[in-house]
Amino acid sequence: MYKNKKILIGILIVVLIILIGVATVYILIEKDVTNRADFNFKTENTSSNPVNTISNDVNNNTENSTFTKTYNVLNVAGSNDENYIYLTIRQFQEEEVKTVKVQKSLVNNIEIRKDYEFTFKYTDKKAQENIESIFANATLISIKKTDKQGLEQIQDSI
Secondary structure, three states: OHHHHHHHHHHHHHHHHHHHHHHHHHHHHHHHHHOOOOOOOOOOOOOOOOOOOOOOOOOOOOHHHEEEEEEEEEEEEEOOOOOEEEEEEEEOOOOOEEEEEEEHHHOOOOOOOEEEEEEEEEOOOOOOOOHHHHHHHEEEEEEEEOOOOHHHOOEOOO
16 A cells, blocks of 8 residues: 555656646746737727728829839730730739739830839729739839849738
C-alpha cells in the first residue's frame, strides 16, 4: 500500500508542476499581448454619426476627384475599332481577371506581364471595388507604367 501512495503522490506532483507551468505561460502570453501598442487604444472623440469623407463631386477638379489602381497587364488584343484596344488585367493579390476596352490614345507601348497605374475620374455613378464596376462607372484618364511591386503599388479606395 505504501508503494501505491508514493506513486500517487508522484503523479500528483507531476500534474501540479504541469498546471503551474501552463498557468505561468498563460500569464506571460496574456501580459505580452495586452501590453502591445496596437492593443492599447482609446475610444475618445468617437461619434455614432458616420462622416462622409469621400467627395464624389464630378465638377470638382481637385485630386479628390480621381483615383488610381495598379493592374498587371496579362494580355493585349486588338479591337475591330481602330481607336480602341483590349487589355486583360489583374490587380495584385486579387483573383479577379477581366478584359477591358480602352482608348489606344491612352496606351503607349504597353507590355504584357508589366504593371501599370490606371488613373480614373469619378463620374456621377457609384463604382464598386471591382474591375468591371470601375471601368463601367468611372472614366479612365491615363495609363502609366510603374516599377512599384506588391504592397508598394497604388490601390486607392473608391
